[in-house]
Amino acid sequence: MAGLKIKPLADRVVVEPAPAEEKTASGIIIPDTAKEKPQRGNVVAVGAGKKDEPMTVKEGDTVLYGKFSGTEISIEGKDYLIMRESDIFAIV
Amino acid sequence: MAGLKIKPLADRVVVEPAPAEEKTASGIIIPDTAKEKPQRGNVVAVGAGKKDEPMTVKEGDTVLYGKFSGTEISIEGKDYLIMRESDIFAIV
């Protein structure tokens, strides 16, 4: 994903949402419509940070973020989320 | 577009929205009324920035911005959006 041609501004991060898991914790396979919206994703582009606030996440990190975080954008026909680093809870 | 006679104040940016794409990702041509409002545009004028906060975008950049960002203005009979740099998500 290194070649993605997008430069997020300030403290923004572009995340590629992980596909929803096909199985529940107990191993039951769930049909497509019941899949939970993913909250886990891979960082594919990172802004330069705000004044005096360097970024913590970096390209390639797997991150957890809130269910309603970010804005959906489409780059080269594929969907990503662009959000502020403060919308990211943790690196896993 | 270099000759546009407008000087945005502070951290404001004038963006010329890109025309809506005529085809969907799958290649179907869609009629005019179904076109999505563009979220991609070209920067045509940039303010001087706020105190101690220089601007990142520059004239000629193609940018992504939120669906409801900015205010429509008309310059020489053509429509533009004027928004704050913080309303811009990324340079593409």
Next chain:
Amino acid sequence: MAGLKIKPLADRVVVEPAPAEEKTASGIIIPDTAKEKPQRGNVVAVGAGKKDEPMTVKEGDTVLYGKFSGTEISIEGKDYLIMRESDIFAIV
């Protein structure tokens, strides 16, 4: 307009709204009631700025501002708008 006897406080600016345009872009003359409320005006008085924030606009500038910006005031029987400089989008 140089002789207007008013001293705006802090970062306030007095603007004389431009008369609404009599013709649409396509050249159709529109009746008076359909005229859009002007968003373009001439700066006639400028405050001294706030602490450490000098003003950018100056008397005589033509400016663009939001449709609902400012408060109408009447000076010597004529209507003006008084607004903060941050309500002004751009100098044209």
Next chain:
Amino acid sequence: MAGLKIKPLADRVVVEPAPAEEKTASGIIIPDTAKEKPQRGNVVAVGAGKKDEPMTVKEGDTVLYGKFSGTEISIEGKDYLIMRESDIFAIV
């Protein structure tokens, strides 16, 4: 009005509203009930300012202020408005 015994705190200003004008711009005399609530007044007392923010208006200035600015107070049987300096638009 110099002898008014009141000391506004911080950035507050006591204003004596000007009597509503008896005539409209076109010279028609209007009955009492149609008078517009005045937005012009005389400064009769000024606070010491906030930390590092000296006051701009001074006793005796005629000022313009918003229609809903300030709180009515009664001093020696007469009505005044007490407001913050930031509620004052301009000195006229």
Next chain:
Amino acid sequence: MAGLKIKPLADRVVVEPAPAEEKTASGIIIPDTAKEKPQRGNVVAVGAGKKDEPMTVKEGDTVLYGKFSGTEISIEGKDYLIMRESDIFAIV
């Protein structure tokens, strides 16, 4: 009132509301239920101020304050208001 055993925190002030005036400006004596809630009171205790912001009012001052300012507290069977100094308009 000097012996009141209460130490307001930070920028808080304890005020003893003045009794409502028995007569209107025109000298008519009004019955008890029509009395306006007092907005004038005597300062009986003053906090130590906030960091770098010394207090302006002092014990014994008569002050004007907003109709809905402060919280009623009862000390030794008597009602007082405790409010922030910023809720006080002026010393009279």
Next chain:
Amino acid sequence: MAGLKIKPLADRVVVEPAPAEEKTASGIIIPDTAKEKPQRGNVVAVGAGKKDEPMTVKEGDTVLYGKFSGTEISIEGKDYLIMRESDIFAIV
């Protein structure tokens, strides 16, 4: 109460509400259900303060606080309130 094993974070304070007074000011004994929720309590634990803001209240102080201040917590089967120091009006 010195041995209470709880360390409030930042500017938080643990208060043990005083029992509601059994008698009204006029000496009438009121039944249990009419008792007012206490607004007076004893400080039993104090946080370390926020950066550059040392705490004013200390263990053992009797304090007044707003009727809806704080969150009820239960420690060793007994109810306390945990609140920010700024929710405390005064030391009595």
Next chain:
Amino acid sequence: MAGLKIKPLADRVVVEPAPAEEKTASGIIIPDTAKEKPQRGNVVAVGAGKKDEPMTVKEGDTVLYGKFSGTEISIEGKDYLIMRESDIFAIV
């Protein structure tokens, strides 16, 4: 719990909620559905803090937090809460 592979960002903390207590203070065993949502938990991961604000809680602390604090996350099939340190009331 030392080996939990998660790195909270900024001032965030991962808490493992304590199981709801099976008995009430008076010793009555309550059925499962009546159990109160726990407000006590163990800290299992701590962020690096925000600029100039080091963290106070550390891994292994038992903490009290508000009933509606944090966001539920699932790590390796187990539920945790991720919250800001400011959502934590006290260490017990």
